[in-house]
Amino acid sequence: MRISLFITCYNDTLFPEIGIATVRVLERLGHTIDFPYAQTCCGQMHYNTGYQPEAVPLVRRFVEVFRDSEVVCVPSSSCVTMMREHYEKIAVASGDKVLQSEVAALLPRVYEFTELVVHRLGVEDVGAVYPHRVTYHSSCHSLRNLHLGDVPIRLLRNVRGLKLIPMEAGDLCCGFGGTFSIKNPDVSGAMLEEKLQYIQKTQAEVCTACDNSCLMHIGGALHRQRANMRTEHIATILASDSEFRVPSNGAR
Amino acid sequence: MSTLPTHDFKDSRSPDFPAAALPLLQDTQLRSNVRHATGVIQAKRAHVVGEMPDWQALRDAGQRIRAHTLEYLDFYLEQFEQRCSAAGGHVHWALDAAEANHIVIRLAQNSTGRVIKIKSMTTEETGLNRALEAAGISPVETDLAELIVQLGHDKPSHIVVPALHKNRHQVRELFSRTMNLPDLGERPEDLAEAARLHLRRQFLSTPVAISGANFLIAETGGVCIVESEGNGRMCLTLPRKLISIAGIDKIIPRFQDLEVMLQVLPRSATGERMNPYNSLWTGVHPGDGPEEFHIVLLDNRRTEVLRDPEARETLHCIRCGACQNACPVYRQTGGHAYGSVYAGPIGAILTPQLAMMERGQSLPYASSLCGACYEVCPVKINIPEILIHLRGRVVSGRPKALRALHPEAVVMRTMQWIFSNSTRFSLAQRSGRIAQRPWIRRSGWIEKLPSVLGGWTRTRDLRPLPAQSFREWFHARHRESPLTSNRPEAHHE
Numbered sequence: 045m046r047i048s049l050f051i052t053c054y055n056d057t058l059f060p061e062i063g064i065a066t067v068r069v070l071e072r073l074g075h076t077i078d079f080p081y082a083q084t085c086c087g088q089m090h091y092n093t094g095y096q097p098e099a100v101p102l103v104r105r106f107v108e109v110f111r112d113s114e115v116v117c118v119p120s121s122s123c124v125t126m127m128r129e130h131y132e133k134i135a136v137a138s139g140d141k142v143l144q145s146e147v148a149a150l151l152p153r154v155y156e157f158t159e160l161v162v163h164r165l166g167v168e169d170v171g172a173v174y175p176h177r178v179t180y181h182s183s184c185h186s187l188r189n190l191h192l193g194d195v196p197i198r199l200l201r202n203v204r205g206l207k208l209i210p211m212e213a214g215d216l217c218c219g220f221g222g223t224f225s226i227k228n229p230d231v232s233g234a235m236l237e238e239k240l241q242y243i244q245k246t247q248a249e250v251c252t253a254c255d256n257s258c259l260m261h262i263g264g265a266l267h268r269q270r271a272n273m274r275t276e277h278i279a280t281i282l283a284s285d286s287e288f289r290v291p292s293n294g295a296r
Numbered sequence: 297m298s299t300l301p302t303h304d305f306k307d308s309r310s311p312d313f314p315a316a317a318l319p320l321l322q323d324t325q326l327r328s329n330v331r332h333a334t335g336v337i338q339a340k341r342a343h344v345v346g347e348m349p350d351w352q353a354l355r356d357a358g359q360r361i362r363a364h365t366l367e368y369l370d371f372y373l374e375q376f377e378q379r380c381s382a383a384g385g386h387v388h389w390a391l392d393a394a395e396a397n398h399i400v401i402r403l404a405q406n407s408t409g410r411v412i413k414i415k416s417m418t419t420e421e422t423g424l425n426r427a428l429e430a431a432g433i434s435p436v437e438t439d440l441a442e443l444i445v446q447l448g449h450d451k452p453s454h455i456v457v458p459a460l461h462k463n464r465h466q467v468r469e470l471f472s473r474t475m476n477l478p479d480l481g482e483r484p485e486d487l488a489e490a491a492r493l494h495l496r497r498q499f500l501s502t503p504v505a506i507s508g509a510n511f512l513i514a515e516t517g518g519v520c521i522v523e524s525e526g527n528g529r530m531c532l533t534l535p536r537k538l539i540s541i542a543g544i545d546k547i548i549p550r551f552q553d554l555e556v557m558l559q560v561l562p563r564s565a566t567g568e569r570m571n572p573y574n575s576l577w578t579g580v581h582p583g584d585g586p587e588e589f590h591i592v593l594l595d596n597r598r599t600e601v602l603r604d605p606e607a608r609e610t611l612h613c614i615r616c617g618a619c620q621n622a623c624p625v626y627r628q629t630g631g632h633a634y635g636s637v638y639a640g641p642i643g644a645i646l647t648p649q650l651a652m653m654e655r656g657q658s659l660p661y662a663s664s665l666c667g668a669c670y671e672v673c674p675v676k677i678n679i680p681e682i683l684i685h686l687r688g689r690v691v692s693g694r695p696k697a698l699r700a701l702h703p704e705a706v707v708m709r710t711m712q713w714i715f716s717n718s719t720r721f722s723l724a725q726r727s728g729r730i731a732q733r734p735w736i737r738r739s740g741w742i743e744k745l746p747s748v749l750g751g752w753t754r755t756r757d758l759r760p761l762p763a764q765s766f767r768e769w770f771h772a773r774h775r776e777s778p779l780t781s782n783r784p785e786a787h788h789e
Binding site for chain 2: 051053056059060061062067082083085089090091092093096098101102105129130189215217219220221223225226227228230231237260263264265267
């Protein structure tokens with residue numbers, strides 16, 4: 045299958061290894077990856093911060109770039125949530141009938157990464173090897189908006205050598221919330237502090253999730269506290285095998 | 297003497313949420329009380345909700361009843377007025393808080409100079425206690441938690457459990473001091489007994505009671521109040537005169553709708569299968585209960601909320617407080633940070649609307665949009681969706697001259713400009729790599745950022761932009777191995 049990758053603006057800029065890992069997993073499963081360079085951002089930041097009219101051109105851009113794609117893979121639950129929960133409404137509000145029909149036609153072909161692998165490609169064992177203790181943080185968008193349920197867990201269970209450690213209070217938000225963490229840094233920090241107690245209690249080596257935004261938040265605090273744990277996006281774990289380690293771009 | 301909340305959402309002043317939250321975040325006792333109490337209620341709720349096979353169907357039914365009611369609100373309000381009057385009740389209409397208080401004060405005059413009260417958020421909303429005191433009438437709160445709030449000159453911090461921010465040691469200290477009971481124990485039974493003795497005389501000697509309402513039943517003209525302590529039942533039956541205040545949104549069409557409401561409300565609010573006391577009355581009946589019954593129907597800008605189709609759902613609320621217990625923001629700050637009698641997620645959408653978006657503009661932003669509130673709401677109010685909508689109203693409601701120059705608006709416009717062209721985006725990524733250099737510490741991370749971003753780095757480090765973006769990696773890889781199948785750099789611009 046020819047899979048178009050929407051890497052998302054912040055993964056592209058801050059976490060390129062997630063894209064590399066996503067490509068690795070999908071190619072290992074025998075698929076061809078297409079990366080349309082014209083892509084930029086889904087518009088979530090504008091939309092959720094109250095700049096809804098400013099999000100319209102970004103929605104239009106996404107649709108124009110991907111309208112001919114067979115399948116779109118997005119390694120970020122929150123960006124897929126933006127599309128599924130708001131794109132139709134944005135298109136209707138814009139009054140553009142063509143945009144409305146294009147959004148309606150494209151959305152069913154847009155998948156979050158783990159959802160694509162399990163639900164669309166029908167694979168639960170991607171042939172990964174990752175001999176580490178891992179705990180999974182179900183981000184709010186994965187859990188309550190995309191209803192991923194145990195989809196990511198099923199993938200992790202099939203990784204050789206991986207020991208999955210369950211986390212208490214798994215449905216508790218980490219406090220990131222996009223611009224929320226900028227506008228309410230102290231409350232956001234207090235939420236993170238509570239979440240970290242549950243994360244660290246697992247004594248895992250790695251905390252993973254389907255959203256790098258949460259992981260940036262959690263990982264930032266783990267690094268500040270010089271904690272003996274790091275964060276890795278689920279794509280990184282699923283890409284790891286005996287021959288391949290995802291290059292680490294940042295200091296971790 | 298009272299520090300109870302101000303009576304008008306529009307005129308009152310309180311600091312923005314982030315500033316109001318700061319001292320509360322430093323109050324470790326308060327935070328521990330709030331976390332403990334919300335945790336206990338949440339666990340009870342989860343248990344009694346979990347045993348209902350048709351919970352989602354009940355939520356759907358609750359939502360439909362509320363949506364239907366609001367769509368035909370004028371009809372049901374008039375029907376209620378007519379049926380309640382026919383049963384001997386007196387119906388009063390109040391446009392705003394001041395008018396409601398005025399009506400109540402006029403009706404509440406009595407020789408004892410006192411009224412007994414059942415916990416009512418609506419009277420908190422109107423600031424009734426302060427108005428009564430100004431008119432020389434002492435309100436006596438008879439709900440245990442409201443009594444704690446009143447004796448401590450405090451403010452309620454939760455819709456259902458107003459003194460949730462206090463623990464029993466603090467309550468013991470308060471009761472011991474204000475009721476002059478030096479030997480008071482601190483077991484819940486001791487505290488309840490002290491309150492019972494304190495209130496018993498008031499119940500028996502006060503001729504006027506004031507209540508709110510959980511539901512107004514249009515079909516019968518009846519009123520429903522649910523409670524846990526029995527103080528409500530005393531207030532509803534013993535005094536000669538009963539005055540109830542209710543928002544116009546409290547209507548339900550039929551008596552049978554209670555079938556749904558009295559299942560979802562107690563399970564969501566207190567984690568009980570049903571409330572210990574369920575009181576229903578219709579007008580007056582000679583020899584049974586109060587001789588005189590008045591109901592004040594309060595608008596206080598609820599009709600303004602109705603006018604916005606995107607946010608109208610806010611009025612579906614049946615004041616169960618489940619969203620507050622589930623909210624990870626509320627769990628950290630408690631209710632006082634919201635500067636309103638309505639705290640937590642529902643407060644974050646209701647308060648600014650009741651203030652006609654002239655106050656409380658920081659409240660729609662006091663949420664990480666985690667969706668826990670929507671998940672537990674018994675009438676399925678999509679609170680995150682309304683929060684986002686209200687953020688849009690905050691931005692578009694800024695004074696025209698300032699709108700374009702607002703720093704946040706400038707950032708958002710710039711980002712949109714960057715995202716509107718992928719070459720521009722690529723250039724911005726490269727510029728960012730250069731611009732960040734002075735901020736990268738020896739650890740290889742960013743540990744301190746200036747101005748608005750400084751809040752983030754107070755407790756978290758930030759990984760810097762890596763040397764290569766994904767699009768650069770992909771482009772390089774494509775050039776190296778032409779066999780990798782890729783669309784050529786089809787620039788969209």
